Amino acid sequence: MISPWASELPADYERLMREFGIESFPELLPQIPNPHLLMRRGVIFGHRDFGRVLEAMKSGSPYAVMTGLMPSGPMHLGHKMVIDELKWFQERGAEIFLCVADVEAHVMRGLSLKEAERVAVEEYLSNYLALGLDLERCHLYFQSRSRRVKDLSLTLGTMVNFSELRAIYGFTGESKASHIFYPLLDVSDILHVQLPELGGPRPTVVPVGVDQDPHLRLARDLASRAGLVPPSSIYHRLMRGLTGGKMSSSQPQTAILLGDSAEEVRKKVWDAFTGGQPTEKEQRELGGNPKQCVVFELMVYHLIEDDAELARVSESCRTGKLVCGECKRRAIDLLGRFLGSLQTRRENLLPKALELAKAAKD
Amino acid sequence: MISPWASELPADYERLMREFGIESFPELLPQIPNPHLLMRRGVIFGHRDFGRVLEAMKSGSPYAVMTGLMPSGPMHLGHKMVIDELKWFQERGAEIFLCVADVEAHVMRGLSLKEAERVAVEEYLSNYLALGLDLERCHLYFQSRSRRVKDLSLTLGTMVNFSELRAIYGFTGESKASHIFYPLLDVSDILHVQLPELGGPRPTVVPVGVDQDPHLRLARDLASRAGLVPPSSIYHRLMRGLTGGKMSSSQPQTAILLGDSAEEVRKKVWDAFTGGQPTEKEQRELGGNPKQCVVFELMVYHLIEDDAELARVSESCRTGKLVCGECKRRAIDLLGRFLGSLQTRRENLLPKALELAKAAKD
Numbered sequence: 001m002i003s004p005w006a007s008e009l010p011a012d013y014e015r016l017m018r019e020f021g022i023e024s025f026p027e028l029l030p031q032i033p034n035p036h037l038l039m040r041r042g043v044i045f046g047h048r049d050f051g052r053v054l055e056a057m058k059s060g061s062p063y064a065v066m067t068g069l070m071p072s073g074p075m076h077l078g079h080k081m082v083i084d085e086l087k088w089f090q091e092r093g094a095e096i097f098l099c100v101a102d103v104e105a106h107v108m109r110g111l112s113l114k115e116a117e118r119v120a121v122e123e124y125l126s127n128y129l130a131l132g133l134d135l136e137r138c139h140l141y142f143q144s145r146s147r148r149v150k151d152l153s154l155t156l157g158t159m160v161n162f163s164e165l166r167a168i169y170g171f172t173g174e175s176k177a178s179h180i181f182y183p184l185l186d187v188s189d190i191l192h193v194q195l196p197e198l199g200g201p202r203p204t205v206v207p208v209g210v211d212q213d214p215h216l217r218l219a220r221d222l223a224s225r226a227g228l229v230p231p232s233s234i235y236h237r238l239m240r241g242l243t244g245g246k247m248s249s250s251q252p253q254t255a256i257l258l259g260d261s262a263e264e265v266r267k268k269v270w271d272a273f274t275g276g277q278p279t280e281k282e283q284r285e286l287g288g289n290p291k292q293c294v295v296f297e298l299m300v301y302h303l304i305e306d307d308a309e310l311a312r313v314s315e316s317c318r319t320g321k322l323v324c325g326e327c328k329r330r331a332i333d334l335l336g337r338f339l340g341s342l343q344t345r346r347e348n349l350l351p352k353a354l355e356l357a358k359a360a361k362d
Numbered sequence: 363m364i365s366p367w368a369s370e371l372p373a374d375y376e377r378l379m380r381e382f383g384i385e386s387f388p389e390l391l392p393q394i395p396n397p398h399l400l401m402r403r404g405v406i407f408g409h410r411d412f413g414r415v416l417e418a419m420k421s422g423s424p425y426a427v428m429t430g431l432m433p434s435g436p437m438h439l440g441h442k443m444v445i446d447e448l449k450w451f452q453e454r455g456a457e458i459f460l461c462v463a464d465v466e467a468h469v470m471r472g473l474s475l476k477e478a479e480r481v482a483v484e485e486y487l488s489n490y491l492a493l494g495l496d497l498e499r500c501h502l503y504f505q506s507r508s509r510r511v512k513d514l515s516l517t518l519g520t521m522v523n524f525s526e527l528r529a530i531y532g533f534t535g536e537s538k539a540s541h542i543f544y545p546l547l548d549v550s551d552i553l554h555v556q557l558p559e560l561g562g563p564r565p566t567v568v569p570v571g572v573d574q575d576p577h578l579r580l581a582r583d584l585a586s587r588a589g590l591v592p593p594s595s596i597y598h599r600l601m602r603g604l605t606g607g608k609m610s611s612s613q614p615q616t617a618i619l620l621g622d623s624a625e626e627v628r629k630k631v632w633d634a635f636t637g638g639q640p641t642e643k644e645q646r647e648l649g650g651n652p653k654q655c656v657v658f659e660l661m662v663y664h665l666i667e668d669d670a671e672l673a674r675v676s677e678s679c680r681t682g683k684l685v686c687g688e689c690k691r692r693a694i695d696l697l698g699r700f701l702g703s704l705q706t707r708r709e710n711l712l713p714k715a716l717e718l719a720k721a722a723k724d
Binding site: 153155161174177180 | 507512515518521537538543
């Protein structure tokens with residue numbers, strides 16, 4: 001089932017898909033047993049070569065899921081989507097590799113590795129556990145501690161020249177040496193799971209936002225050159241910011257942080273950009289537009305599990321039965337309860353996250 | 363004492379010194395107690411900031427000596443010069459850092475790290491021990507195993523851009539990513555000895571052939587940017603090839619390998635390029651030219667310890683008393699005895715070299 005709110009993709013996503021050959025995920029949906037809500041609802045809109053992974057899932061042959069986190073700021077709802085996807089794969093027995101990209105935080109954002117480790121534990125790993133990901137069954141590692149990844153990056157770096165990197169990433173003479181080299185570390189994170197000692201060549205899927213596609217294209221090229229299986233990928237839409245523009249950790253009013261208090265949530269949702277009419281009267285008469293509403297997006301991505309219930313919300317909005325105030329109060333209530341319970345679990349799981357981080361090697 | 367054969371430097375060395383601000387080493391000589399023969403004879407012809415190290419030596423304050431070896435081919439007499447210099451520093455209580463640049467051999471020459479380790483032990487470390495360097499008193503480490511060096515390279519790589527690297531190394535669009543990044547690893551080898559846990563900022567001298575100067579210029583720039591002491595360097599002339607051109611490991615007839623048999627030595631020296639006249643008769647009448655003679659160079663750099671004796675050889679050649687056949691027989695005899703005894707010691711020290719390599723961490 002492809003729900004109505006998923007049938008239209010923004011124009012820039014369509015362009016990306018055409019330009020870079022990303023295929024439609026909804027077309028695969030009939031082959032996927034019990035698809036995740038992000039799949040059912042078209043939030044995961046595209047893929048490359050996911051068929052290869054589906055086959056492995058169906059035949060029970062080995063495949064891996066690979067993802068990373070950059071520990072450079074607070075975790076927000078946009079980050080939660082990847083964890084939801086990982087949980088879905090983990091429930092199906094997938095072997096999951098999770099990279100703490102502390103070198104990326106250091107090179108790209110100037111954090112010390114020590115500070116990056118603190119952020120990784122307090123903002124990410126503890127929340128991952130609280131969200132229900134079983135980190136003990138993941139290969140959790142820190143980029144800075146992985147000799148395998150660093151050595152592979154230097155090997156793969158002999159297979160790609162500056163012109164190719166410039167074409168993908170737009171480097172110039174001003175680009176710093178470590179920024180130019182960093183994509184090789186990123187690609188090595190993705191490909192090192194195919195090293196002989198970690199299971200050898202096999203299908204690997206990387207769940208990402210569409211902004212990460214350049215790394216995937218490079219990873220696929222280099223996999224071919226290095227005799228590995230080109231990694232598959234699935235792409236989710238990026239959540240919009242609460243104010244209607246881009247979501248950004250550095251602009252707190254644009255994102256719900258997992259650590260937000262009930263009061264912060266209330267204020268952020270109350271000020272959010274909606275698809276409602278200027279006045280309640282007009283809304284009752286003309287109806288609202290859930291497709292353009294960020295509060296509805298929160299419900300689609302995170303707050304309402306039941307598809308029928310979600311369809312009722314959409315319908316009530318479009319027909320003017322539901323007005324924004326009422327809808328926002330519901331979102332505030334759902335979010336508040338979700339975050340309250342998450343924050344308690346996270347607090348209790350912090351020591352375990354710390355222990356897992358200390359034990360993580362490569 | 364500056365010996366006559368050292369007073370003239372080839373034109374291209376003079377140009378390099380002018381262009382890149384390398385200072386004259388012989389001018390420092392009066393300040394150096396018991397200078398090594400490579401110093402006395404002007405083989406070490408240049409330096410940058412060696413005064414800083416001399417001061418530390420004299421005042422007994424801490425300083426370090428840093429060098430590396432690339433394990434990608436057999437060790438020859440040209441490589442021996444750095445070991446002679448290290449021994450000189452070690453006899454004076456210097457703290458020596460020795461890097462096995464296995465990543466360089468991998469990235470630049472395509473050896474596997476395993477193969478590079480084998481070459482490092484069998485060709486280099488065992489010979490270093492046989493030549494009398496006390497490796498147990500050195501910080502011996504493998505580039506591939508040093509997290510410190512790799513992490514520092516990524517930090518330093520955020521302080522230099524592509525244009526700067528291109529100006530020093532001549533990179534183009536065709537340059538591979540790992541080749542572009544490699545200089546940062548090399549610079550990190552030099553600078554990591556100043557990390558707090560390894561002794562903190564202090565004078566460091568890097569003994570090199572003049573072809574290594576680009577790395578030193580980059581290391582000095584980045585040291586300033588990173589708040590470290592710019593490393594000093596001393597430059598030795600590169601030995602010429604036996605056939606008069608460049609010495610190269612890949613052309614065995616140009617170099618005396620430390621593993622050469624007596625018969626190989628005999629043949630190579632017999633065919634060597636000399637400063638002699640076309641016939642013995644002309645040599646007796648006109649005299650030879652030791653300055654242009656590669657056999658004499660062997661004596662200056664390696665075979666004759668006593669300066670007075672070396673002066674006698676030079677004089678006898680120039681006046682025609684000594685002819686090439688006789689001189690070559692002497693060189694063959696000296697070399698044969700030196701290598702014969704070295705090879706026996708190396709054979710006996712191979713297990714120790716292997717053990718030191720296994721134990722070397724970072």
